[in-house]
Amino acid sequence: MEAGESFADALPWLKKYSGAVIVVKVGGHAMVDPEARSGIIKDIVTLKFLGLKPVIVHGGGPEIDAMMKRMGKTPQFVSGLRVTDDETLEIVRMVLVGNVNTDIVSLIARHGGKGVGIIGNDGNFIVARKKAPEKVVMNGKEVDIDYGWVGETESINPGILSLLLENGYIPAIAPIGYDAAGNCFNLNADTAAGDIAVAIGATSLVSLTDVDGVMMDPKKKETLIPQLSVAQCYELINKGVVSRGMIPKILSSISVIKGGIKSVHIINGNLPHALLQELFTDKGVGTCITLD
Ligand SMILES: Nc1ncnc2c1ncn2[C@@H]1O[C@H](COP(=O)(O)OP(=O)(O)O)[C@@H](O)[C@H]1O
Numbered sequence: 001m002e003a004g005e006s007f008a009d010a011l012p013w014l015k016k017y018s019g020a021v022i023v024v025k026v027g028g029h030a031m032v033d034p035e036a037r038s039g040i041i042k043d044i045v046t047l048k049f050l051g052l053k054p055v056i057v058h059g060g061g062p063e064i065d066a067m068m069k070r071m072g073k074t075p076q077f078v079s080g081l082r083v084t085d086d087e088t089l090e091i092v093r094m095v096l097v098g099n100v101n102t103d104i105v106s107l108i109a110r111h112g113g114k115g116v117g118i119i120g121n122d123g124n125f126i127v128a129r130k131k132a133p134e135k136v137v138m139n140g141k142e143v144d145i146d147y148g149w150v151g152e153t154e155s156i157n158p159g160i161l162s163l164l165l166e167n168g169y170i171p172a173i174a175p176i177g178y179d180a181a182g183n184c185f186n187l188n189a190d191t192a193a194g195d196i197a198v199a200i201g202a203t204s205l206v207s208l209t210d211v212d213g214v215m216m217d218p219k220k221k222e223t224l225i226p227q228l229s230v231a232q233c234y235e236l237i238n239k240g241v242v243s244r245g246m247i248p249k250i251l252s253s254i255s256v257i258k259g260g261i262k263s264v265h266i267i268n269g270n271l272p273h274a275l276l277q278e279l280f281t282d283k284g285v286g287t288c289i290t291l292d
């Protein structure tokens with residue numbers, strides 16, 4: 001299709017999103033392939049030049065896993081959350097802040113944008129507290145789980161984000177929070193992205209991962225669910241259709257919609273230009289979650 005034609009077709013969406021703040025959660029699984037990672041960041045820089053205000057929140061689960069294994073540690077997840085002991089926290093910070101965040105900021109620059117990397121203690125951006133231990137059913141047995149240094153958001157202070165957005169920067173946020181005593185917490189990136197989207201009143205949250213969206217059977221592409229209401233999300237969790245890393249995505253989507261954001265989109269970041277197609281065409285490419 002001619003470029004002129006595509007832009008003309010996209011006009012209604014360009015109007016809808018003009019000046020809109022869009023939180024893009026870039027999952028670690030969407031960034032495994034360096035070319036896919038670069039393509040995603042290029043699309044995000046494109047959003048900026050089309051007049052939107054993108055905010056990146058990134059993960060890095062597979063890279064943390066790889067580093068843990070190199071250091072002789074075995075990753076342990078419960079309900080999609082990494083149980084985080086002292087040493088694991090050190091690895092999480094090293095990988096998310098030292099590797100992934102700086103790489104994303106460099107890619108933003110490479111594609112002509114101005115990126116700024118931030119973590120929870122920059123301008124007290126994410127104030128977090130320890131996630132309380134909870135009882136979880138594992139292999140039919142109820143067990144007490146202490147997640148260690150896994151945190152949950154206490155408050156988001158969006159001041160630094162507003163400053164950056166008003167001055168044309170693309171913020172790239174690593175999901176690390178801090179408490180008033182300076183303790184550092186490992187936050188799930190989807191949960192952090194949701195909390196940030198609500199705190200800044202974003203227009204939409206788009207989560208890029210390595211599957212086409214929410215599926216009845218993640219191994220069968222044809223079982224993709226294009227549209228979900230909050231009630232249906234609860235149903236999928238209760239029926240066990242959603243598992244592992246999809247659990248925090250769905251839980252966060254529910255709280256985002258309840259927090260007043262109109263839509264959450266879960267899409268496959270490995271499909272070229274999935275983000276642009278989801279936002280600027282009427283045939284979305286993944287799962288769109290709305291109130292009803
Ligand atoms: N019902 C489901 N539909 C789609 N994916 C699912 C579902 N249940 C579990 N998953 C898993 O969730 C994964 C995505 O979450 P996650 O691994 O945390 O990705 P990311 O690193 O991109 O955040 C998929 O690769 C898939 O294996």
Ligand SMILES: CC(=O)N[C@@H](CCC(=O)OP(=O)(O)O)C(=O)O
Nearest residue numbers: 028059060061081082187188189
């Ligand atoms: C508490 C918790 O699980 N934190 C995540 C943070 C990174 C993340 O969420 O990465 P993805 O988006 O790639 O899954 C972790 O340690 O893996």
